[in-house]
Amino acid sequence: MRVPTAKRCLPILILLASIVFVPGLCVASPSYDLFLKSDYGQARFWLNTQTGQFRWEDKPHKLLIEAKGTLAFPNLGPVIFTFSGEVPGYDWVSICLKLYGTTATGYLAAFPEGEPVRKVVSNMYDRDTRDDLPAEQKRAKKEAPKRPAPPRVEGLHPYPAEIPRPASTKAP
Helix, strand or coil, rough: CEEECHHHHHHHHHHHHHHHHCCCCCCCCCCCCCECCCCCCCCEEEECCCCCEEEEECCCCCCEEEECEEEECCCHEEEEEEEEEECHHHHHHEEEEECCCCCEEEEEEEEEECCCCCCCEEEEEECHCCCCCHHHHHHHHHHCCCCCCCCCCCCCCCCCCCCCCCCCCCCC
16 A cells, blocks of 8 residues: 655645635624714714624723624513523623614623622713714824815806896885
8 A cells, every 4th residue: 555645645735734724714794784882981882784793892801792682662662682501701791782763772790700790881871872983994084085175266247237236125
């Protein structure tokens, strides 16, 4: 029996590596179509409304939690987003966020792993969700070229000689 040489094995190894490793590199993070920024504090919330993938970030509390939650629309009232469960680094995380038109309120309670009595709470209160933009979009909006000013036309008179002025309606 002949042992394959390195030249013969190289194409097979490249093919196997491309099958095993490339799909892992090409997986993109979920795109989020909703972004909320708390008016008070540093809580920020991203949500993909189709899949339920979310990201909650609170820098002062050193929280960065990514998982998949659920959206509900009970009785045509507020939109409610909830999540409860284990997340890497936390024994348990609970989120409840309510969206009332253009207002959002909610909280996140996290129990760090291995600390049974410590609880970290992050609050979300966003009075006007229409003014929220992620930093990337704000930067892009700022850097976007401004519309050129309309051309100015000078030397036109409101009443040229060819058009008589309107008669005065004042009584003598």
